[in-house]
Amino acid sequence: MIAVTVILRTACFTGNILSMRCHPQLLLLLVATLLFFVTHPAFAQRTPPSQWKWVDNNIADDCQHHTLYSEASGRDIGFSVYLPPGYETSNQRYPVVYYLHGAGGSESSSREFAWAVKQAIADKAIQPVIYVFPNGGQRSGYRDWDDGTVMTESWIIQELIPHIDSTFRTIASRDGRALCGWSMGGGGSLRFAMKYPNLFCAAATMSAALVMPGEDANDSAAANLRRNIDEIRDRVGIWMVVGETDFLKPGNEAFAEALTTLDVDHSLTILPQTGHNLGQMSAKFHRDIVMMLDTHLAEPQAVAPESDSIRLIQDESYRPDTADPYARRRCKLDWYLPTDTAATATLVWFHGGSIRSGDKAGDIAVNLARRFCHDGFAVVSVNYRLSPKVNYPVYLDDAAAAVAHVIGRVREYVGEQSKVYVSGHSAGGYLAAMVGVHPDALAKHGCSTDLLAGVIPVSGQMITHSTVRAERGIDRSRPVIDAAAPAYHVDDSAPPFLCIVGDDDLPARSAENRYFVAAMKAAGHAHIRFVEVPGRNHSTIANQMGQPDDAVARLITRFMTGK
Numbered sequence: 001m002i003a004v005t006v007i008l009r010t011a012c013f014t015g016n017i018l019s020m021r022c023h024p025q026l027l028l029l030l031v032a033t034l035l036f037f038v039t040h041p042a043f044a045q046r047t048p049p050s051q052w053k054w055v056d057n058n059i060a061d062d063c064q065h066h067t068l069y070s071e072a073s074g075r076d077i078g079f080s081v082y083l084p085p086g087y088e089t090s091n092q093r094y095p096v097v098y099y100l101h102g103a104g105g106s107e108s109s110s111r112e113f114a115w116a117v118k119q120a121i122a123d124k125a126i127q128p129v130i131y132v133f134p135n136g137g138q139r140s141g142y143r144d145w146d147d148g149t150v151m152t153e154s155w156i157i158q159e160l161i162p163h164i165d166s167t168f169r170t171i172a173s174r175d176g177r178a179l180c181g182w183s184m185g186g187g188g189s190l191r192f193a194m195k196y197p198n199l200f201c202a203a204a205t206m207s208a209a210l211v212m213p214g215e216d217a218n219d220s221a222a223a224n225l226r227r228n229i230d231e232i233r234d235r236v237g238i239w240m241v242v243g244e245t246d247f248l249k250p251g252n253e254a255f256a257e258a259l260t261t262l263d264v265d266h267s268l269t270i271l272p273q274t275g276h277n278l279g280q281m282s283a284k285f286h287r288d289i290v291m292m293l294d295t296h297l298a299e300p301q302a303v304a305p306e307s308d309s310i311r312l313i314q315d316e317s318y319r320p321d322t323a324d325p326y327a328r329r330r331c332k333l334d335w336y337l338p339t340d341t342a343a344t345a346t347l348v349w350f351h352g353g354s355i356r357s358g359d360k361a362g363d364i365a366v367n368l369a370r371r372f373c374h375d376g377f378a379v380v381s382v383n384y385r386l387s388p389k390v391n392y393p394v395y396l397d398d399a400a401a402a403v404a405h406v407i408g409r410v411r412e413y414v415g416e417q418s419k420v421y422v423s424g425h426s427a428g429g430y431l432a433a434m435v436g437v438h439p440d441a442l443a444k445h446g447c448s449t450d451l452l453a454g455v456i457p458v459s460g461q462m463i464t465h466s467t468v469r470a471e472r473g474i475d476r477s478r479p480v481i482d483a484a485a486p487a488y489h490v491d492d493s494a495p496p497f498l499c500i501v502g503d504d505d506l507p508a509r510s511a512e513n514r515y516f517v518a519a520m521k522a523a524g525h526a527h528i529r530f531v532e533v534p535g536r537n538h539s540t541i542a543n544q545m546g547q548p549d550d551a552v553a554r555l556i557t558r559f560m561t562g563k
Contacts, residue, residue: 005027015292040359051150054078056106061115064131065107068163069354071466071506071538072144072154074477078135079160080110081168084121084128093169094295095176096130097290098156099109100142100185101279103209107135109185112278117288125287127295130168133162142188143219148507157196158506158538163353165543166362172543178237180204180289182278183248186240187212187221190255193236194224202237202296204285206281206288210251220372222258229262237296238266240283243274267292295472310373311337313413318382318405319398326389331398333405334360336369336379337413343378345453345560346410347447348403352459352542355387355395364425368547371553377560378414380406382525384431392468392484394423396441399431404445421560423452425542427467429460433486433516437494456556459501459509462486462516479508487516492524498559500528500552502536509538531555 055078057065063080063147070077084094097117101109110133121128136142140152165172175198179189186208193203210221217223225232232277242252249270256268270346274280313335337343351358351365359365360381368378384398407420424432435441436455442448464485468475474480481487497520499513510532518532533541533551557563 008426049137053106054135054137055419056135058108058111059133060110062118063110063114068160069356069467070151070155070159071354072151072159077155078107080107080133082114082131083149083168084130086128088390091303092300093171093303094128094130094300095165095178096132096170097178097180097293098132098134100134100136100179100181100188102183102185103139105138105185107133108556109133112282113286117290120287120290125289128457129294129297129299130170134165135186135190139184141184141215142191143212143215144387145214154506156194157199161199162364162539162543163357166351166353166358166364169184169303170363171298171301172363174199174201178202178293180293180295182206182281183276184209184212188238190238191221191224191236194221194232195219197228197231197236200236202238202293204292205241206285206289207242207248207276208240208252209248210255222255222328225258225264233262233264237292238264239289239292240267241269241271241281241302243276243280244270244272245275247276300551309338309340310370311339313337318335326385330385331401332360333380333382333402335413336373336381338373338376338378341376343414344376345421346378346380346406346414347372347560348380348382348420348422350382350384350399350424350431352424352426352428355427355465357386358427359383364542364545368553371546375557387471389468391471395440396431396434397444400435400441401445402411403435404442404447407447407451420451421456422452423456423458423556424460425458426460426538427465429457430465430486433457433460433462437486437491439489449495454496454498456498456500456559458552459505459538460499460513461509462512487512487519490516490519490523490525492526494520494525495528496527498531498555500555501542502532502538502541503532503534504537505541506538
């Protein structure tokens with residue numbers, strides 16, 4: 001039965017690549033390739049995903065190691081980051097390349113590639129660039145598995161990339177973002193570049209595994225190539241190399257043929273007398289890869305100074321009397337105030353990051369703050385203490401303290417105390433919702449939800465947050481509604497609500513927001529609305545808000561202006 005499934009999937013994949021033309025010899029080669037994956041010890045799944053090494057700090061000396069909790073995967077996942085020389089003292093934003101490891105690998109892949117980046121920068125052969133080495137799961141295929149045990153695509157596309165853009169000074173656009181990878185990671189790089197051409201400007205691969213066990217032929221690199229051809233042609237750079245005797249050579253040649261047929265500029269190099277050998281590929285092509293990607297990536301950019309039309313007040317403490325050093329460092333906020341017009345309302349914004357990471361000065365927060373400020377709104381971007389250094393309800397109390405502080409100061413800065421809105425993305429949306437419905441959160445700080453003009457959670461968890469559950473020893477994937485859940489506190493006296501999610505958001509995120517809205521309406525709340533934005537995922541629902549024509553920003557603007 002397994003063999004039949006493999007043959008059928010491979011035949012379908014081959015048909016996708018070659019536009020259903022009959023190539024019997026190539027079909028047999030691809031079947032043999034897939035059977036190799038199933039049986040070869042380097043690719044066979046010998047242990048379940050729960051036992052894979054999702055955090056591996058055995059990284060290159062010149063890199064930083066980090067972990068990020070993945071909502072989609074329900075686990076902490078590691079990644080390493082190479083920052084170019086001078087990053088800490090510069091005022092620049094840098095392009096980013098994501099290197100995807102092969103089967104059996106992890107974020108320790110920085111040891112096999114970071115040296116080439118470092119040397120090329122030192123030689124001034126390439127511009128300074130950030131490289132990120134995600135742990136993609138040992139044999140994930142960089143896909144979301146149907147059974148939900150592996151969600152590597154969602155982890156990288158919807159969670160890691162926004163986290164990198166909000167944590168480091170990146171050029172957070174497709175012109176500043178590229179991919180490269182080896183074997184399984186090469187195949188993942190090509191599929192991501194073809195599936196998300198508006199996120200990546202280039203992909204460079206070594207021995208790309210373009211056929212993986214269990215792959216959906218309708219979601220392959222070739223299928224996405226055809227589907228998104230207008231966004232790919234003349235916009236995405238593609239560079240491939242494979243060994244002459246590599247078992248993956250037929251798949252690389254077939255994909256190159258599809259690129260040629262569709263008139264997509266690309267390069268395929270066949271290395272003579274070479275099999276599936278990373279050592280040989282590394283010695284021969286690592287420098288070529290970083291130089292090729294350099295030609296497609298935007299140059300480092302100086303951080304733009306604040307416009308004269310925006311007054312920025314940074315690092316204002318909203319818990320000035322605390323003796324806790326961590327609270328003194330984290331419990332701060334930034335005001336963005338329009339100077340050429342009177343602010344019509346104030347938007348308090350809480351960053352995302354699973355309540356475990358994130359910053360008020362991240363790209364998402366800064367870009368949306370500038371956008372709304374230019375539109376005539378005051379914006380307050382807030383930091384709060386993070387798990388696991390603190391546990392619930394400390395960060396909720398921080399959020400409430402920050403909102404109470406803004407309400408207390410808004411007349412001095414803006415003049416309209418009655419128009420304060422609270423919003424945030426993901427974990428920030430959860431905190432915004434909790435501040436809006438929890439009966440004691442604001443009351444503890446001498447404030448009331450009656451002083452809030454509205455609450456706007458963007459992709460917020462309306463059940464008990466997964467990090468709160470983890471702190472209590474509850475499996476993150478188990479849904480719970482208790483006193484730490486916005487849905488527990490439904491009340492007809494709560495402020496007006498606008499709940500926003502993407503139609504391709506994290507699993508169950510839309511459902512739990514729909515439930516929250518329905519429960520609020522059942523309780524008699526008359527001013528609540530749910531909007532599912534088409535074409536948005538957990539990342540793009542927030543990171544496009546700084547753009548002039550963004551649909552999410554328009555929804556929020558209309559909500560705050562009543563239009």
